[in-house]
Amino acid sequence: MATVVEPRPMISEEAAPNGTVSPLESLPPIDPAIILQPNDIKAVPALVGEIVSRGLTAVKGDDQARVALLESARALVRALEKPRETMIRHCWADNTAFSALALGIDTGVWVYLGADDKPKTVADIAAATKIEPALLSRLLKHVAAMGYIHETGRDEYRPSSFSKSLTIPIIGAGYQIFTGPGSTGGLGKCVSSLPAYLKSTGYKTPNSMSDGNLQFSHETKLNMFEWLHANPPTGQQFNQHMGGYAQGRPRWLDDGFYPVQERLIEGFSGETLLVDIGGSVGHDINEFATRFPDAKGRLVLQDVEAVISTITENQISPKIERTVYDFFTEQPVKGARAYYMHSILHDWPDEVSLKILANIKAAMTPGVSRLLINENVIPDVGAQWEATALDVMMATLLSSRERTRVDWIRLLEDGAGLKVTNVYTFANGVESLIEVVLPETETE
Numbered sequence: 001m002a003t004v005v006e007p008r009p010m011i012s013e014e015a016a017p018n019g020t021v022s023p024l025e026s027l028p029p030i031d032p033a034i035i036l037q038p039n040d041i042k043a044v045p046a047l048v049g050e051i052v053s054r055g056l057t058a059v060k061g062d063d064q065a066r067v068a069l070l071e072s073a074r075a076l077v078r079a080l081e082k083p084r085e086t087m088i089r090h091c092w093a094d095n096t097a098f099s100a101l102a103l104g105i106d107t108g109v110w111v112y113l114g115a116d117d118k119p120k121t122v123a124d125i126a127a128a129t130k131i132e133p134a135l136l137s138r139l140l141k142h143v144a145a146m147g148y149i150h151e152t153g154r155d156e157y158r159p160s161s162f163s164k165s166l167t168i169p170i171i172g173a174g175y176q177i178f179t180g181p182g183s184t185g186g187l188g189k190c191v192s193s194l195p196a197y198l199k200s201t202g203y204k205t206p207n208s209m210s211d212g213n214l215q216f217s218h219e220t221k222l223n224m225f226e227w228l229h230a231n232p233p234t235g236q237q238f239n240q241h242m243g244g245y246a247q248g249r250p251r252w253l254d255d256g257f258y259p260v261q262e263r264l265i266e267g268f269s270g271e272t273l274l275v276d277i278g279g280s281v282g283h284d285i286n287e288f289a290t291r292f293p294d295a296k297g298r299l300v301l302q303d304v305e306a307v308i309s310t311i312t313e314n315q316i317s318p319k320i321e322r323t324v325y326d327f328f329t330e331q332p333v334k335g336a337r338a339y340y341m342h343s344i345l346h347d348w349p350d351e352v353s354l355k356i357l358a359n360i361k362a363a364m365t366p367g368v369s370r371l372l373i374n375e376n377v378i379p380d381v382g383a384q385w386e387a388t389a390l391d392v393m394m395a396t397l398l399s400s401r402e403r404t405r406v407d408w409i410r411l412l413e414d415g416a417g418l419k420v421t422n423v424y425t426f427a428n429g430v431e432s433l434i435e436v437v438l439p440e441t442e443t444e
């Protein structure tokens, strides 16, 4: 059947206000024939070659080779797909699979299916989860068609490693915060409202914590953290999601990343060694306590009450002091060797970040204290998709941003009056460790 295609999608009124003709209108239309051609068939032979050569190294357990292979495999899919297929995947397939996976987490489908590796019928899963069998049958068919579980027969499925992992809170929680709780639509609602919100602002960079896209989407004045905690159990799920995000990623404590022994531990004889500001349930500072059990000095975890109160007795090392602290108030721990912040400043626009930084700066002792900022430093070219996704997510949820090196220097040196001594970067797509001192300090 012949495809009838309009010359181009309608461009919004903002591009051509008051009936004027947008300069975009005079640009030549794209030939609709490309819709039915692969996106980049010429790239396919080279990508297949890459996959073969990288595949051999990746299966030997080299994780960097695995990641490179994955990028080649993704590029191959994009090159082979026709625009129509990519569009259907984006608009129908990925988002409905996401909803079905989230529903399976909420109802225990993946728990039941993953109890062992034996195939299970829809009837049995439906009985265990109280989902109408006819409905479950359709949902599981799609999840299997998308490759997330294995179809073993008619209305019969076997779990995959991935579907089993959905039963682990740090993996499953992300799906829950993006779809719920209740009928709120969760954070996912904010993702779909972003174009409309930005249109309403005349396409300006969002910079208001209390009047941004999340507030537009959920009709609230609460900022994201307040909204999460006001909609339980989303706050707790968010903490789990952050734990999941950090899994398996290189950490600043890894060998060859930041010289912890030399920069923090050696020669330190003060009172407090490390303060983890906004440290959530303590995954980073606990890792520090585990890796450096003999390091001298207090280890202090700080976060808001709603987070600190969720930490169970044995969840983190007893050496770690769990304290409730609001980083917009005076920092109570003075002269620590290191004030550490992981994924904090990316949550806040510059103006607000400067308030957080001022409180830390006032507590730092020249020649002793270092501020360690564990964040993405987005490269000017060749940024990795996980970091760019996070950047757009920051604009979507918090009117904030991931920052480039220039952005960081502007914020930390020009704005906060601190001095950046070094940016320790492990690999593209991995968060860097920005080491900062007081400008008058001799500690470099």
Ligand SMILES: C[S@@+](CC[C@H](N)C(=O)[O-])C[C@H]1O[C@@H](n2cnc3c(N)ncnc32)[C@H](O)[C@@H]1O
Residues within 6 Å of the ligand: 225, 242, 243, 246, 277, 278, 279, 280, 281, 302, 303, 304, 307, 325, 326, 327, 328, 341, 342, 343, 344, 347
């Ligand atoms: C993106 S999470 C990062 C958590 C942790 N550092 C990590 O990397 O997993 C931001 C953290 O900042 C905390 N936070 C938000 N507002 C805060 C405030 N005013 N004072 C202290 N912590 C706050 C949140 O509770 C949350 O744990």
